[in-house]
Amino acid sequence: MSGRATEAAAPPAEAVARDPHWAAKMARLRARSLPERPAVFTDDPSLKTAVADAALRLARARTAAAAEALTQEVPEESREEWVQGRPEVLAADAALAAADAALEAGTIRLTFRALPRPVWANLLAKHPPTEEEADQGHEYNVATFPAALIAASSVDGMSEDEAQELLDTWSDPDAKALFTAAILVNQTLRVDLGKG
Template sequence: MTTNITEPPAQAVAKDPHWAAKMVRLRARRLPERTISFMDDPQLKTAVTDAALGLAKARTAAASESIEQGVEEAGREEWIQARPDVLAAGSALDQANAALEAAMLRLTFRALPRPVWEQLVREHPPTEAQADVGHEYNVESFPAALISACSVEGMSVAEAQELLDTWGEADAKALLMAAMVVNQTMRADLGKG
């Protein structure tokens, strides 16, 4: 698809002498992306929560100790940060966060250009029954096609359909909604400028 780049309208230039620069910026805008994360190990989440609580307790104990020992307020935070139990608790939190991060499954979706979206909808027309209840597209075939088309990682339609068919309802909906939302999120402010 080629885009004809034309000169800006004279009225626009008269109103905004920086129109050409504005158009360069508008053309350079990237399509929005959305990442969804899945975590299958609730123990890793609990470990992060426990480690954060451990750090908070260690900091509270160190703060109380600093007051008892007469540490000047100006240097108190550095004194607290240097305490062995605070250092150990901070390290434990870092390790728990790293383990959680490593186990996280992330999928990223990028919005489709409007003509591509419209073509995808045309390729998956609703059945008569679906159209009767107001659907714009076939609710059986469109979700996997949309997920595949928006997948930054290159998920195929078959892979998307497999996940939709085998995952639980909540996760399958989250997967579809990530692909839908990235295409329907407005990034414009329609208020006064």
């Protein structure tokens, strides 16, 4: 392989004439990362409720402290610091931090990255729809494609067998959420076409 094949192609003269910064623009385009999308699973709904309750208690403590600051005639320039230093606000803030930490510990996060277009096309080709699925408008085999896509898009290194295991053993909504995260990152348009 020649050294020239590995170098970036020189920008077309016509493009440089129109835009002298074309090479820099093309470098930025080449450097764009593929989009990623998280999938978050929390089995204990009480963890989410605890965070919401703690946030509400903190808001109430701040409101009460702000009202007290007015009655205590705390100067406006130091009022926010005074409110933040009140024991009830500090306690509520600590409770929210603890609830957030518990939610984080009880949450499983998976990350999916979009596939380059040729890889996506190859994956679709390996999992063509059945005749009946094609008649229904599917572009892939609904039995084999989901696990393959999840594995191919997984940033965490999930294998196809592991993906299939989760799809087969999880509830229908959870399995759909897993597949949806993988397919959306590959099919959601990221370019802002509205600005010109």
